[in-house]
Amino acid sequence: GENVEQHPSTLSVQEGDSAVIKCTYSDSASNYFPWYKQELGKGPQLIIDIRSNVGEKKDQRIAVTLNKTAKHFSLHITETQPEDSAVYFCAANEKLTFGTGTRLTIIP
């Protein structure tokens, strides 16, 4: 099947610093790249998405950048807060395959 690689698998960041998570996909026909946040005991929740006709999208402290040539996209969280602690998943490819996930921990 088509893979979506996600790195890092775990990330600890001091409160107020920035966090970056990267994903690489294989299907060059992919045109939609969402990021989901999953908190303990809950289902994934969409936090931001980007379509292939733009290179960057920002929503307050969260941004996503896309490099279609290299087939990778990244999630950027600035001014991190304790409530940002969660597991983050990217998704891409024909059947919206999820990446392997990143457990983000914000250290107060």
Next chain:
Amino acid sequence: DTEVTQTPKHLVMGMTNKKSLKCEQHMGHRAMYWYKQKAKKPPELMFVYSYEKLSINESVPSRFSPECPNSSLLNLHLHALQPEDSALYLCASSQDYRLTNEKLFFGSGTQLSVL
């Protein structure tokens, strides 16, 4: 109402039992999904219903049987499960079925344990 509601939240069943998971949404979405999520792993697509018809079955064993009684409801019937089927089962919905272009709204899931 932007919620996807799943019941029950937790389920323990034996390998000879028959049980059903239920999912409901009132957002007017026409596509509904079942995902399976093992601990510390990403969600894996199982089934997709579009306009109440099964559109995708990701080679799921027949001991899992989906049903879409109407556009708001989605069931997953379970029979003769194995211990390795223990997982979090997530339901999701989207406005239309075009997986490559749709925002998914997930429920909180049913944590299933098969003994």
